[in-house]
Amino acid sequence: MTGKRMRAHLVRSALAIFLLLAPAYAHSTQMQQRMPPRTQDDQLESRIKSGEGVDRDSWQKPNEVVRALALKNGEVVADIGAGTGYFSRRFARAVAPDGRVYAVDVAADVLGYLRQEAEKEGLRNIVTIVSHEDDPLLPAGSVDLAFFCDTTHHIANRTAFYRKVISGLKQHGRMAIVDYPPGGDHAPHSPDELVPRSQVISEATEAGFALVDEFHFLPRQYFLVFERR
Numbered sequence: 001m002t003g004k005r006m007r008a009h010l011v012r013s014a015l016a017i018f019l020l021l022a023p024a025y026a027h028s029t030q031m032q033q034r035m036p037p038r039t040q041d042d043q044l045e046s047r048i049k050s051g052e053g054v055d056r057d058s059w060q061k062p063n064e065v066v067r068a069l070a071l072k073n074g075e076v077v078a079d080i081g082a083g084t085g086y087f088s089r090r091f092a093r094a095v096a097p098d099g100r101v102y103a104v105d106v107a108a109d110v111l112g113y114l115r116q117e118a119e120k121e122g123l124r125n126i127v128t129i130v131s132h133e134d135d136p137l138l139p140a141g142s143v144d145l146a147f148f149c150d151t152t153h154h155i156a157n158r159t160a161f162y163r164k165v166i167s168g169l170k171q172h173g174r175m176a177i178v179d180y181p182p183g184g185d186h187a188p189h190s191p192d193e194l195v196p197r198s199q200v201i202s203e204a205t206e207a208g209f210a211l212v213d214e215f216h217f218l219p220r221q222y223f224l225v226f227e228r229r
Contacts, residue, residue: 030182031199033192036153040107047110051084059186059219060149066090068215068223069176074098075144078168080136081105081151085114085126091147092123102143104129104136134161138168149178150188150221153195162207166228175209175226178218186220197222 040047065087071077071094079088082103092101103126105111111128118126131137134157138146146165155161165175177200182191201211201224209226216223 030191030196032153032182032195036189036193038154040110044109044113047107048084048113051086051110056086060086061218062087062090064217065178065223066094068217069094069145069147069174069225071095071099071145076100076102076142076170078102078104078136078138078143078146078165080131080146080148080165081154082114082128083110085117087147087149088114088126089118089121089123092118092126096123096125099125101126102129102138103127104131104138106131106133135164136161136168138165140167141170143168144170144173146173146175147178148176150180152177152179152200153189153193158195158200159203159207162204162209166208169228171228173228174212175204175228177204177224177226178221180221184220197224200224 071091073095075095076099077088077091077095079085079091079101082088082105085103088101088103092099095101103111103114105114105128108130111130114126115128118124129137133155136146146169152158162175166173169175179200180187180189180194182194182196187194200222204211204224204226208229210229211224212227213225214223215225
């Protein structure tokens with residue numbers, strides 16, 4: 001094969017590879033294009049079934065998540081988008097006896113369920129906050145860790161929201177985000193309704209956070225930890 005033919009062959013091969021990979025690359029860099037349906041519009045019974053599903057522990061790995069966050073007695077956690085309290089109740093045990101959990105959600109009805117379950121389990125260190133869609137309403141400078149699970153894709157103006165989270169954090173407070181990447185096998189919404197990891201990092205950085213840790217043990221979700229700068 002002559003040099004000219006060889007170059008032409010290499011160009012065609014490179015083009016074929018590019019065309020093969022381009023859809024995947026575009027998918028991996030996709031930004032959220034629209035908001036998913038509002039969770040609070042579902043029936044409460046449906047939200048409870050989803051939040052407390054019998055198989056959730058097997059893939060959500062809540063005990064491993066709590067251990068990874070290395071919470072200590074006396075710390076204050078804000079579980080933003082707390083829902084049924086799946087994580088709030090575990091956080092309450094992790095920071096007991098002197099710590100506190102703010103269970104934050106825009107839906108008062110699901111927080112009512114959370115309080116009932118916490119009372120059944122003898123947890124007295126959970127405080128519920130009915131928040132606004134654009135403001136978690138955290139007490140200023142009070143929180144060591146703000147935690148989001150399956151929540152950030154429901155927040156319309158995340159950078160502004162994260163700045164309000166910062167106002168509720170203590171110095172060097174942390175923010176942890178667990179969410180579904182677009183296009184995952186078990187993603188609950190279409191790819192254009194989810195927020196890719198890269199977009200989360202970009203928006204959190206713009207708001208005033210720095211990425212300090214990342215965990216890879218969750219089979220369906222990314223798990224990022226940021227610190228207030």
